[in-house]
Amino acid sequence: MRQGRAWRRGIASCVGRGEAIAEAIASPLRRAHHPVADLRHHLGLLVRLVGAQVRSQLQYRVSFTMDFVSSFLMFGFEFGALAALFVRFETLGGWTLGEVAFMGGLTAVSFKTMDMLFSGFDPPAFGEHVRKGTFDAILLRPAPLTLQVLGSRFVLMRVGAIAEGVAVFALALWLVDVHWTAAKLAFLPLVVIGQLAFFAALFVIGSTVTFWTVDSIEAMNILTYGGHELNQYPAHIYPLGLRRFFTYVVPTLFLAYYPTLYLLDKPDPTGMPSWVRFVGPVIGLGAFAGAMAIWHIGIRHYRSTGT
Amino acid sequence: MLLYAIARQSFRRHLTYRAAAAAGLLTNFFFGIVRVAVLTALYDGRPEAAGITLPAAITFTALSQAVIGPLAAFSWFDVMRSVHSGEIAGDLLRPMGYLTYWLAHDFGRALTQFLLRGVPMLIGYVLLFPWIAPAGTHFVWPQGGAMWAATGVCAVLAWLISFGWRFLSNLSAFWSPDARGIIRFVFSLSWFASGFLFPLRYFPDWLQRLCALTPFAYTVNAITEVYLGLQQGGDVVRLLAIQAAWAAALLAAGALVLRAGVRRLVILGG
Numbered sequence: 001m002r003q004g005r006a007w008r009r010g011i012a013s014c015v016g017r018g019e020a021i022a023e024a025i026a027s028p029l030r031r032a033h034h035p036v037a038d039l040r041h042h043l044g045l046l047v048r049l050v051g052a053q054v055r056s057q058l059q060y061r062v063s064f065t066m067d068f069v070s071s072f073l074m075f076g077f078e079f080g081a082l083a084a085l086f087v088r089f090e091t092l093g094g095w096t097l098g099e100v101a102f103m104g105g106l107t108a109v110s111f112k113t114m115d116m117l118f119s120g121f122d123p124p125a126f127g128e129h130v131r132k133g134t135f136d137a138i139l140l141r142p143a144p145l146t147l148q149v150l151g152s153r154f155v156l157m158r159v160g161a162i163a164e165g166v167a168v169f170a171l172a173l174w175l176v177d178v179h180w181t182a183a184k185l186a187f188l189p190l191v192v193i194g195q196l197a198f199f200a201a202l203f204v205i206g207s208t209v210t211f212w213t214v215d216s217i218e219a220m221n222i223l224t225y226g227g228h229e230l231n232q233y234p235a236h237i238y239p240l241g242l243r244r245f246f247t248y249v250v251p252t253l254f255l256a257y258y259p260t261l262y263l264l265d266k267p268d269p270t271g272m273p274s275w276v277r278f279v280g281p282v283i284g285l286g287a288f289a290g291a292m293a294i295w296h297i298g299i300r301h302y303r304s305t306g307t
Numbered sequence: 308m309l310l311y312a313i314a315r316q317s318f319r320r321h322l323t324y325r326a327a328a329a330a331g332l333l334t335n336f337f338f339g340i341v342r343v344a345v346l347t348a349l350y351d352g353r354p355e356a357a358g359i360t361l362p363a364a365i366t367f368t369a370l371s372q373a374v375i376g377p378l379a380a381f382s383w384f385d386v387m388r389s390v391h392s393g394e395i396a397g398d399l400l401r402p403m404g405y406l407t408y409w410l411a412h413d414f415g416r417a418l419t420q421f422l423l424r425g426v427p428m429l430i431g432y433v434l435l436f437p438w439i440a441p442a443g444t445h446f447v448w449p450q451g452g453a454m455w456a457a458t459g460v461c462a463v464l465a466w467l468i469s470f471g472w473r474f475l476s477n478l479s480a481f482w483s484p485d486a487r488g489i490i491r492f493v494f495s496l497s498w499f500a501s502g503f504l505f506p507l508r509y510f511p512d513w514l515q516r517l518c519a520l521t522p523f524a525y526t527v528n529a530i531t532e533v534y535l536g537l538q539q540g541g542d543v544v545r546l547l548a549i550q551a552a553w554a555a556a557l558l559a560a561g562a563l564v565l566r567a568g569v570r571r572l573v574i575l576g577g
Contacts, residue, residue: 066488074495081504085349087511088356093348218330222337229341237348239439242340 042147049151057156064157071160075108079168093237095266098175100233103260105169107231110195110256112165114203116158117196120149123206123217130210136304145299146292149207176264184263187278191263194284195231195255199224201284201291208291208298223250231256236269243270251287254280309403310411317415321423328423331376335424336431339372343439346505357508362444363535364506369432369446370534371503374527376420377462378469380503382494385409386477387486396574405569406474406562413470450536457543461533464550465526471557472497472522478561481568496521502528508537522553 058064079101086097120126126149129135138148178184206220230238230246235257238246246252254276261268262277346364350356359367375381386409389395398405432439436446449455476493480486498504501523507515518524529546532538538546 060485062483063485063488066485066492070488070492070495073492074498077495077499078504081499081510084510084514085505088509089349089351091351092345093351218327218334222334226334226337226341229338233341233345234348237344239340239344242344 042144045143046147046151049148050154053151053154054156057154067157068160068163071157072164075161075164076167079104079164093234094269095234096176098172099260099264099266101168102172102176102178102264103234103256104232105165105167105172106191106260107195107228107256108165108168109162110192111199111228111231112158112161113192114196114199116155116162118150118200118203119153119155119158120151121200121203121207122153123203123210123220125153126207127210127217133304135302139302146295178263179265187259188263190281191256191259194259194281196284197281197288198252198255198284199228201287202227204288204291204295208295211298211302223252227252251283254283256280310407313408313411314415314418317412318419319415321416321419325423328376328420332424332427332431335372335375335428339368339428339432340439342368342371347441357506358537359506359508359535362440363447365436365440365444366432366447366535367506367531369429370531371527373425373428374462374465374503374530376424377417378466378526379413379416379420379473380469380494380498380501380527382491383473384477384487384490385412386474387480387490390477390480390568390572391484391486393574395572399569404562406558406565409474410470410558413473414466417466417470447535449534454533454536454543457547458530458534460547461529461550464547464554465530467554468522468550468557469526471554471561474561475557475564478564478568481572497523497526500524501526502531506531522557525550525553 082100083097086092090096092100115122129138129152138145138152141148202220202224206217206224209220210217227246227250230242230252235243235246235253243253247254258268258272258277259280260266268274268277343365346368347361350361350364354360356364389398395405398408401408433446436444440446449458472493476490477486479489483489500507500518500521502518503526507518507524507528510518518528525546529550532546533543
């Protein structure tokens with residue numbers, strides 16, 4: 001009986017929300033165009049779309065809690081295993097546990113936040129839309145495409161992994177005596193934003209590629225998840241070929257390793273000029289701009305699968 | 308005979324996804340290389356640590372990546388899905404036990420994964436060894452026929468244990484619609500305690516002892532120990548015996564929990 005009522009209420013509120021979203025999408029058609037008003041409208045729309053996702057995922061509270069705990073622990077165990085090795089080996093490529101945790105925490109926070117914000121652009125999930133033809137429905141709606149893709153999926157569960165990244169970073173701050181300066185404090189958020197933008201760019205490019213082929217997703221995984229893995233350890237331990245590829249072809253290493261050298265005042269065994277420590281955020285945002293350009297080219301050449 | 312037929316069907320079905328296997332292989336190999344770099348840096352010129360030489364440690368990374376497929380080390384929700392979707396109703400009507408059915412099915416899957424991902428991974432490591440390991444060192448193989456045989460037996464028992472805990476954790480689907488979170492938690496625990504991330508020998512003693520209390524330690528870590536010859540003679544026999552005991556215990560527990568689950572199962576028609 002109670003369940004039945006709750007169910008009916010759920011349906012009613014779903015219908016209500018659906019109408020609200022449809023209303024929000026359609027409203028600019030009735031409004032005169034004005035850049036600031038448009039931007040506000042679009043942001044409002046994104047908040048509504050994401051809000052709907054968040055609400056629906058929070059409906060199953062036990063499920064959410066379990067997922068939160070398990071994704072927190074999953075990365076916790078991985079870091080714990082590495083930490084346990086430091087008892088025996090003491091350093092990794094001349095870095096202490098705290099220093100490795102500093103970079104690992106920074107990378108985890110950036111990557112997992114990106115993974116949550118850009119869930120809609122996660123290539124396997126986006127590729128499904130293209131393959132099934134549901135992407136066509138998005139094209140028909142009178143709202144910016146990119147915004148709709150962003151709002152189409154929001155994996156709230158990732159906050160567990162983000163929390164784990166924050167915990168590892170906090171542990172690092174406790175273990176390492178960082179010589180903070182105003183410049184470093186200002187640079188730190190830029191490092192996070194740069195890395196977030198860089199991996200978001202890889203997600204967007206990976207999604208764009210699915211307009212042409214869905215077979216290449218695994219190969220993209222090496223760049224995204226592989227890149228995330230690489231940015232957890234000091235880069236000078238990698239073989240030269242690997243390092244060169246992720247420096248000059250896919251410049252992943254500029255996003256975490258070199259900025260960390262600056263933040264922790266570490267020497268650079270790779271012998272790069274000292275200014276490369278600061279280019280990370282620029283590369284990240286540049287890659288993101290480039291990815292958006294590729295994305296728009298992809299949309300223009302999109303041919304529906306017809307399903 | 309029926310078991311053989313199911314295993315063969317499962318083998319064929321998984322063999323269809325060769326392209327996916329090749330791509331997965333490449334990803335596993337990449338992560339293997341990163342692990343080699345991390346271990347080499349940790350060794351930092353030491354000839355050996357915790358009784359494991361550097362070439363043996365590098366061989367371990369090959370083994371750990373090679374078992375991902377056969378032991379389904381990342382995820383396995385098949386039984387959970389069959390319970391949640393109601394497909395289990397059809398499975399229960401089969402002229403054989405539900406557990407036996409999945410055991411045969413998983414054997415076929417593990418065998419394909421071993422051939423498509425395990426063996427090529429080892430071959431890839433052997434071919435690329437001169438580039439990824441210090442000069443003058445070699446890929447490590449089990450020493451002598453007896454150790455090869457022991458490694459084979461150990462690997463089969465490891466698969467049985469792995470199936471045992473995967474099946475058992477999937478059965479939580481009978482009680483909870485949130486089984487995915489529970490299963491995922493068990494998997495993340497297994498990464499740590501099975502010696503999949505790093506051989507357990509590297510850990511501090513108390514942590515090794517803690518891990519040895521779980522069945523996970525008798526999967527990847529047992530294979531590492533026997534393959535690399537870290538255990539010899541009677542110790543190997545003892546290890547295999549413990550493995551067999553864990554496998555039997557987990558399968559028995561699986562059968563018991565399954566019976567309790569099926570009793571409370573309600574299938575809705577439609």
